[in-house]
Amino acid sequence: MNGPRLTRREFTAVLGGIVLSFSLAPKVVLAQNPARLPGSLETNRTLDAWLRVNADGSVTVFTGKVELGQGILTALAQIAAEELDVPLVRISMVSGDTGRTPNEGQTAGSQSIEQSGTALRMAGAEVRAILINLAAKKLGVPADLLKVNDGVILAPDGRKVAYGELAAQADLKREATAKVSPKPAAQHKIVGKSVPRIDIPGKVTGAAAFVQDLRLPGMLHGRIVRPPRYGARLESFDEATVKAMPGVIAVVRDGSFLGVVARREEQAINARLMLMEFAKWSGGPLLPDPSKLYEQLMSLRSEDRVISEKDAPLPAGADMIEATYHRPYQAHAAIAPSCALAEFKDGKLTVWTHSQGVYPLRATMAKALDMQPRDIRCIHAEGAGCYGHNGADDVAFDAAMLARAVSGRPVRLQWMRDDEFKWEPYGPAMTMKLKGAVAGGRVVDWSFDVWSQSHNMRPGDPDGINLLGSWYLAAAKRPGPARHAPQPNGGGDRNAITLYDFPRQRTTHHLIMENPVRTSALRTLGAYANVFSIESFIDELAAAAGIDPVAFRLAHIRDERERAVIEAVAKAAAWKPGESYQKGNGRRGRGIGYARYKTVATYTAVIAEVEVNRTTGIVKVPRIWAAVDAGQIINPDGLINQIEGGVIQSMSWTLHEQVRFDRNGILSEDWMNYPILTMPEAPRVETVLINRPNERALGAGEAAQGPTAAAIANAFAAATGQRIRELPLTPERVKQALASPLIGKPLIKIRYPIDAASDVVEKSL
Amino acid sequence: MAISLRVNGVTRSVDAEPDTPLLYVLRNDLELNGAKYGCALTQCGACTVLVNGAARRSCVTPAGSIEGNEVTTLEGLGTLDKLHPLQKAFIDEQAAQCGYCIGGMIMTAADLLKRNPQPREADVRAALADNLCRCGTHNRIIRAVLRAAQNMRGQ
Numbered sequence: 001m002n003g004p005r006l007t008r009r010e011f012t013a014v015l016g017g018i019v020l021s022f023s024l025a026p027k028v029v030l031a032q033n034p035a036r037l038p039g040s041l042e043t044n045r046t047l048d049a050w051l052r053v054n055a056d057g058s059v060t061v062f063t064g065k066v067e068l069g070q071g072i073l074t075a076l077a078q079i080a081a082e083e084l085d086v087p088l089v090r091i092s093m094v095s096g097d098t099g100r101t102p103n104e105g106q107t108a109g110s111q112s113i114e115q116s117g118t119a120l121r122m123a124g125a126e127v128r129a130i131l132i133n134l135a136a137k138k139l140g141v142p143a144d145l146l147k148v149n150d151g152v153i154l155a156p157d158g159r160k161v162a163y164g165e166l167a168a169q170a171d172l173k174r175e176a177t178a179k180v181s182p183k184p185a186a187q188h189k190i191v192g193k194s195v196p197r198i199d200i201p202g203k204v205t206g207a208a209a210f211v212q213d214l215r216l217p218g219m220l221h222g223r224i225v226r227p228p229r230y231g232a233r234l235e236s237f238d239e240a241t242v243k244a245m246p247g248v249i250a251v252v253r254d255g256s257f258l259g260v261v262a263r264r265e266e267q268a269i270n271a272r273l274m275l276m277e278f279a280k281w282s283g284g285p286l287l288p289d290p291s292k293l294y295e296q297l298m299s300l301r302s303e304d305r306v307i308s309e310k311d312a313p314l315p316a317g318a319d320m321i322e323a324t325y326h327r328p329y330q331a332h333a334a335i336a337p338s339c340a341l342a343e344f345k346d347g348k349l350t351v352w353t354h355s356q357g358v359y360p361l362r363a364t365m366a367k368a369l370d371m372q373p374r375d376i377r378c379i380h381a382e383g384a385g386c387y388g389h390n391g392a393d394d395v396a397f398d399a400a401m402l403a404r405a406v407s408g409r410p411v412r413l414q415w416m417r418d419d420e421f422k423w424e425p426y427g428p429a430m431t432m433k434l435k436g437a438v439a440g441g442r443v444v445d446w447s448f449d450v451w452s453q454s455h456n457m458r459p460g461d462p463d464g465i466n467l468l469g470s471w472y473l474a475a476a477k478r479p480g481p482a483r484h485a486p487q488p489n490g491g492g493d494r495n496a497i498t499l500y501d502f503p504r505q506r507t508t509h510h511l512i513m514e515n516p517v518r519t520s521a522l523r524t525l526g527a528y529a530n531v532f533s534i535e536s537f538i539d540e541l542a543a544a545a546g547i548d549p550v551a552f553r554l555a556h557i558r559d560e561r562e563r564a565v566i567e568a569v570a571k572a573a574a575w576k577p578g579e580s581y582q583k584g585n586g587r588r589g590r591g592i593g594y595a596r597y598k599t600v601a602t603y604t605a606v607i608a609e610v611e612v613n614r615t616t617g618i619v620k621v622p623r624i625w626a627a628v629d630a631g632q633i634i635n636p637d638g639l640i641n642q643i644e645g646g647v648i649q650s651m652s653w654t655l656h657e658q659v660r661f662d663r664n665g666i667l668s669e670d671w672m673n674y675p676i677l678t679m680p681e682a683p684r685v686e687t688v689l690i691n692r693p694n695e696r697a698l699g700a701g702e703a704a705q706g707p708t709a710a711a712i713a714n715a716f717a718a719a720t721g722q723r724i725r726e727l728p729l730t731p732e733r734v735k736q737a738l739a740s741p742l743i744g745k746p747l748i749k750i751r752y753p754i755d756a757a758s759d760v761v762e763k764s765l
Numbered sequence: 766m767a768i769s770l771r772v773n774g775v776t777r778s779v780d781a782e783p784d785t786p787l788l789y790v791l792r793n794d795l796e797l798n799g800a801k802y803g804c805a806l807t808q809c810g811a812c813t814v815l816v817n818g819a820a821r822r823s824c825v826t827p828a829g830s831i832e833g834n835e836v837t838t839l840e841g842l843g844t845l846d847k848l849h850p851l852q853k854a855f856i857d858e859q860a861a862q863c864g865y866c867i868g869g870m871i872m873t874a875a876d877l878l879k880r881n882p883q884p885r886e887a888d889v890r891a892a893l894a895d896n897l898c899r900c901g902t903h904n905r906i907i908r909a910v911l912r913a914a915q916n917m918r919g920q
Contacts, residue, residue, distance in 0.1 A: 068863065069861075069862040069863025069864065069865075069900055070862065071862070196856065196859060197859060197861070199864065200855070200856055200859060200861050200864065201845055201856055202845075203861055203864035203867055203868075204839070204848075204852045204855045204856060204861070204864070204867055204868070204871060205839065205840065205843065205844055205845050205848070205852055206797060206798045206799035206838065206839040206840035206868065207798065207845075208798050209798070209864065210798075210801075210865065212801065212802065213798040215793075215796060221793075246782075264781070264785075264789070264793065265789045265792075265793055266781075266782075266785050266786060266789045333899060334865075334899060335801075335803050335809060335811055335863070335865045335866050335897060335898070335899045336801065336802070336803060336811070336865045337802070337803075382863070383863075383865075384863045384865035384866075384899070385862055385863035385865070385899055385900045387899070414802060416805070417803070417804040417805065417806060637859055638859075641859060641862060641902070641905070642862075644901060644902075644904060644905070645862050645900045645901035645902060646901065647901065648901030648902075648903055648904075649899070649900070649901045652901075670804060670806055670808060671804060671806070671808040671809060671897060672808065676897060676899065677901075677903075678894050678895075678897070679889075679890045679891075679893040679894050679896065679898070679903055679906070679907065680887075680890040680891060680894050682890070682903035682904060682907070684904065685904060
């Protein structure tokens with residue numbers, strides 16, 4: 001199948017300067033007040049920005065979204081093939097190239113199906129109509145009598161015209177109208193099917209599938225030397241010794257940015273080690289004290305916003321409980337350290353990158369390198385799964401710095417394992433403080449406060465330069481400020497607003513404006529920790545009310561689709577009402593977690609079963625059930641793969657993951673001190689899909705993580721009667737919880753109405 | 766300095782220092798993509814190849830130390846036109862998300878199935894305990910190995 005792989009032939013074409021021309025900047029005259037167009041058509045308005053019909057009958061699809069291992073290129077190919085009535089084998093995908101594809105910003109937030117998929121669906125339907133109209137003229141048959149089968153237009157009398165024959169006449173350099181209706185779901189033959197991923201055959205046979213696999217003629221190898229801690233200054237290093245090492249071509253220093261270029265990869269690695277050994281660094285601020293991390297973070301300057309508020313009166317006699325939850329810094333920890341290739345030639349820079357956003361990267365690289373964006377081309381090539389903003393963009397800048405020093409020769413730079421672990425921007429540490437009150441089996445008061453650093457320090461910031469290496473140049477660049485992001489996407493406050501129908505509630509986001517530890521977007525942003533805490537606390541309120549957690553949730557929802565996923569997961573797991581109160585032997589229990597991602601997207605409910613070893617403190621999760629409603633399903637098996645992946649990754653975060661550091665620097669530098677879930681620990685995952693063919697298709701890559709964490713924490717509480725509110729659920733924390741009888745209780749109980757005279761504060765329920 | 770290696774059934778001469786890790790020789794000199802750099806610490810398994818049929822971490826194996834041995838990489842196991850049963854099973858089970866770890870998984874599984882043609886699920890999990898997957902494809906990988914074992918027994 002003609003997949004999205006970058007082949008050697010394609011590189012040669014690129015290197016030979018063959019750049020095909022497309023209407024990236026619309027060449028058509030656009031309307032003065034253009035109509036709003038759906039999905040990413042709004043920002044990339046010409047049809048040929050998306051689709052090209054070739055003379056051989058094949059179709060080239062251009063998308064600004066990129067493959068991150070989530071199967072998006074297969075899903076988008078399905079959508080285009082469906083609307084055009086072309087078999088999948090004749091679709092080829094071009095993605096994420098500032099020289100060729102639309103600008104769709106970042107591939108993030110589970111939005112690719114909604115943005116790029118919608119654009120391709122509408123553009124596909126319109127291009128099909130254009131081709132049919134051309135055929136109608138050619139055949140002298142009314143358009144509505146023509147049918148399309150596998151890219152061939154058929155007249156009732158048996159005459160036919162293939163798409164390829166019309167390719168030259170079809171004018172696609174025109175603005176999309178979005179007036180041609182796409183196919184109704186009932187007619188879908190490709191969308192909705194578990195089409196095999198187009199990239200997997202190459203990946204299991206050793207094709208050049210990744211940016212790491214690219215080899216350009218004359219290519220050199222680079223490595224970077226980072227300081228021992230954030231912000232340290234390079235005082236001196238032993239340039240002469242390193243330059244004399246075998247294969248070393250250049251030692252690149254600009255301020256405290258230090259790197260090396262060598263003929264062979266192992267020579268670059270050896271030179272890096274030598275540079276590290278003799279480099280002298282000074283300064284750099286101390287990190288927070290890990291034993292007082294959350295207090296210290298909450299004491300930093302923050303910008304506080306109430307993002308949701310409802311003010312029903314409070315009934316008298318309700319008991320309020322309060323609990324505080326924490327999530328540590330967690331790493332993306334891609335299996336492959338970040339990698340990029342860069343080449344400077346005739347004042348132009350070409351970068352091959354696994355960035356999630358080639359256009360924002362280009363814009364920010366231009367600022368960091370004092371170049372014009374038009375002189376930089378960023379071309380996406382796959383990396384390992386990134387799960388958000390890892391070192392991908394930073395390594396692209398680093399590679400450009402090295403390539404500039406050896407102008408004319410391409411440089412391949414892959415970070416070492418410790419570069420990735422110690423310098424990637426982590427998912428922020430967070431504190432969630434919840435208060436709630438129950439009366440008559442219903443939640444009558446609810447408040448949620450979340451403290452977090454920024455979850456979006458990606459390239460593309462209008463004011464700052466969010467590229468690691470640029471902060472260490474002699475003319476040091478500055479990162480952008482932390483910024484609030486509007487709901488429903490949000491940042492640290494993603495999924496902070498309760499989904500439940502509470503008459504009285506207040507949600508406050510405390511955006512920490514300082515960055516003592518580098519952070520940015522990790523899959524789900526704040527949703528993972530917010531849902532973990534909200535859904536844990538819902539169980540605490542259900543317990544206070546003496547109501548089964550599933551029944552308690554169902555009593556507080558208003559949407560049939562919410563009800564359907566909760567009921568579906570309870571049915572799949574054969575949930576027995578009240579089972580979570582049967583403490584049994586304190587070793588085994590089940591719990592539920594639910595969320596609608598970003599409050600407006602995919603619905604996911606998860607039930608987890610845990611086994612607690614009370615001696616070792618090890619928590620096992622033998623089984624997990626998930627029920628998912630992602631609207632119209634494009635590829636059922638792809639959806640299951642994403643949900644299973646989200647469940648397992650979240651289980652890994654929840655049981656194992658926290659970035660270790662002391663005041664002098666990051667200590668997590670490899671898989672021994674940042675362990676992740678292993679094969680023997682993987683749970684059996686059973687996923688139930690609820691298809692809504694007439695609803696909007698929604699992304700699912702980030703839907704399961706929050707509910708899974710809550711389900712595991714609730715299962716632990718059900719098994720042991722103790723609640724752990726600080727992630728991850730390490731053996732030490734488990735043993736501590738089991739040894740201290742009060743730890744699992746809500747911290748404070750206050751009887752309403754609160755006034756100076758009647759304020760009752762108790763230690764436990 | 767020339768090293769003579771036998772890789773995927775072909776003898777190749779490479780101009781590299783004998784202490785060069787096999788991984789870089791395979792990737793950069795022989796232009797084979799199957800073995801991946803993941804950690805160079807033997808922790809993740811992405812670089813796994815077979816040396817005389819046994820799984821070996823190429824990231825810490827000096828190329829000079831395996832002259833005269835038979836090295837098999839993912840490319841040597843099978844090709845798109847002639848898939849090894851493991852490769853076919855990984856496609857049939859759609860056992861990949863990003864796929865960066867998959868080459869190492871397949872090579873480690875090839876070693877397992879050679880030693881144990883009828884593995885139980887627990888055997889597969891144990892054999893792959895030191896191969897890390899970050900995307901959460903664990904269950905599909907386990908199923909693919911079990912499916913391959915079944916298909917290989919049926920041949």
